[in-house]
Amino acid sequence: MGIIERGVQTAGTDDPLEEGRFDGDKLMAGEFDPSGRRRQRVRLRQCLDGLGRLLADKRFDRPKNLMGLEIELNLAGADGLPRMMNAEVLERIGSHDFQTELGQCNLEVNIVPHRLRGRVLDQLSEELRTGLSYADRKAREVSSEIVMIGILPTLAADDLGSTSLSYDDRYKLLNEQMLAARGEDFLIDIEGRERFTYASASIAPEAACTSVQLHLQVTPGRFADAWNAAQAVAAVQIAIGANSPFVFGHEAWRESRPPLFLQATDVRPPEIAAQGTRPRTWFGERWIGSAYELFEENLRYFPPLLSTGEDEDPLRVLDEGGVPELQELALHNGTIYRWNRPVYDVVDGVPHLRVENRVLPAGPTVTDVIANAAFYYGLVRALAEEPRPVWTRLPFAAAAANFDAACRHGIDAVLQWPKSGRSASLARTSAVRLVREELLPLAASGLDSWGVEPADRDRYLGVIEERCKLRVNGASWQTATYHRALAGGLDRDAALAAMTRRYCALMRTDAPVHTWPTDLSG
Template sequence: MGEKVVAGVVDLSDRQRYREKLRQCLAGLGRLLAEERFDRPKNLMGLEIELNLAGPDGLPRMLNAEVLERIASQDFQTELAMFNLEVNIAPHRLGGRVLDQLAEEVRTGLAYAHRKANEVDAGIVMIGILPTLAQDDLVPANLSAADRYTLLNEQIVAARGESFQLDIEGVERLTCTSESIAPEAACTSVQLHLQVTPARFAGVWNAAQAVAGVQIALGANSPFLFGRELWRESRPPLFQQSTDTRPPEVAAQGVRPRTWFGERWIDSAYDLFEENLRFFPPLLPICDEEDPLKVLDDGGVPSLAELVLHNGTVYRWNRPVYDTVDGVPHLRVENRVLPAGPTVIDVMANTAFYYGIVRALAEDPVPVWSRLPFEAAARNFDDACRHGIDAELQWPRPGRHGTVRRIPAVTLVLEELLPLAAGGLDAWGVEPADRDRYLGVIEERCRKRVNGASWQTATFHRARESGLDRHAALAATTRRYCELMHAGRPVHTWPVGLPRPALPPG
């Protein structure tokens, strides 16, 4: 959501012109692909982490402007709500000791930001959904003061034409309404970027879609919302419902939601951008002065600004990205599946697994998407969100003509996917020490069946059994989570429950 947008009145002519500009941009993208104008492979990866601000009491703090002023670094940016921040790590070449290098950069940056947040009685929390968020925290008054967020909220609310209905049934059920998109801000994610050539794009995107359910099963970290225990990873249903421009009658007709897993394997990056235009009305009809086709005719490279802006309002869990650097265009796959946290080493373990498994699956001569129905991949994503580390997933049996079977996610990872991920990291040239360290964290999570969501729920229930009421238990769980997060050991090593109070002297 980082694009600069200036709020203003949107009229019919704006929408008509924007639609025409979108068609021109799509034609320009087609020409760039046909003329093979894209950057050569550089094995570049990027990382973004969305963060929460909470006080020593575990409750959210609406202070991102004050904290950002103190951090004073372009690496940290505002996000949708005033209790959100985002940190962006500069692109790195995949290979060597890149995972340890990234871990050190993230650790250093978050420690600095945490110290600066402490100056205003707040702290940095890496977690999918802050357990202490209340419905009253997610209101328009707590949206960040940026034109883009104001205009996006106005346009989604106008498109829907009525209140947003949240109805998520998991361990417990949550039903409520919202007058704005503010509940979306509860969802804080890790975004993993991989720059790819057009020829490799479809294979990487398909591989990322195939393993999205596995990623969630391993990394779920969002079991609570508004005081209710819901899905082990509650971000996807919350994100979909809080940005849903479809009134119930339109949804009943089968119209696609803007937060979307997808419905098919693809053959080209063009397929996804073309779907965006075909299925989703523009939300931010803001036109750039550039004529993309004339720029191409003159031998230049267009920014395709309207296409990029529109793409940013279609919330795919694996999103295509078009960008230019020094006048050269490139494509990226942006993986948006994972929640933030719990610790830096956990984030890097998730990162290592993703880049390794995607490389291995994308280069398999008998690709998994030729053996796994797309509908099964979508169900895997849903099942993993519901059940987390305990999910059972559909996956082809090994072999060219392997049948699809149900298998516990942890068994699938331990017996089949971890060796593939290790081979993928080897293919990237990642040092064996980095490979083994971070994939070892994934292995132990699977063996112990522990991730952020399972730790949060187990600790919450222990707190309730000790006599705390629901809200006090959630606050105590959040405070303990923050303590262990900043200590830095991976979540599978965390003791369940709250520490016993110290006995008085004597």
């Protein structure tokens, strides 16, 4: 999931290193001796003060209705097993649209920002299919294949150690800093349908998690409403889009990325965690009133891990009439892994803010990805404009509990949601019923408000409706097919590999996952 996250040109990617915003050889960690850490806090405070002035002076870009999309990908062989060769594949692809990720079995594709209007969904679908098809052809030249999936089921814990990190000093540096902050191995302990425990001497297990990241550029005045709406619906996104039921060959939660990502990046020793100290990967703890509050929380709760080494004085830049890059603030923000993250960026000398939604797993197909995006963008627009917003009626603790329930149970999750009408009470309802009866109509109205063509709206929201009707998503398909393979006499490893090969074949048809057969033939 982009272990060091970036900022980019408009509403696209989110890792400040991988797009060249920060050169890897300029990043600094060794300066964090006692006096160096104090200096870094001063730099970050100056950046936060600069952000506060920009907000007060209303210096941000005007509304453009821009959205961006990026997808993290896996590499596997024809046998369904992981392939640690992203450098070779990226050299063959030869396009800046594809970038490295943390693990050698990962890469990422970025789609240029688009305006949310007209036939944008079909346009995104066509661009994504074309790009992935080209990348897959190039990967096959070196006996590899592109796979869109939340966690590759055939990945083993031994596949992801420090030697499996991508060949770049920035990953090595972050790994060293996070390991030093923790002071001991990272413990992975996930109890789902099976329990998996593993001690890792590096952050490499995070590379198992591959996601779709949806960006929405918003004005400062609309940021809080968009972020709160995104937080409120994160559980629903997971419930209908879960696609990561296996962790290193063990059947875990229906969407296992959140617990795995949290534990693989958890720099708190157990004693510190027991005191209630916040992890660097977290859902949050309250609704907000401005983007500033999130950046301020970053400084208040989380010590910096890295520095850019830049000498920018944000307040001086503002005094001279310029716009500060706030690089230290952006880098620090990029090492704190919120499921809905604030992003500050500057394009052509004009600053803007984005909500970056990091909830969804990759895949299963391009059609499924675009359907998930249509549901998200429509729903956030509609909920953000409601006269009595859902977050004024839904306690934040309930939203966090919903997220946990959706990760554990996927499309079978039962969620808490405010009752209709003027009542302030909550009702427990199945995720699929909530989506079909209440949220899909809202998403449709939101897409209408964006100006999306009805044909696009109906096609992609129809995919969500059919998933709910049949109670099938990527996670339920994977587990059903895996258990069918076990019942047919295959052992665990063979069943996982057979299921993964079948998944890859069906993924390339672009038929949405709710239409896939669960047998291994074909």
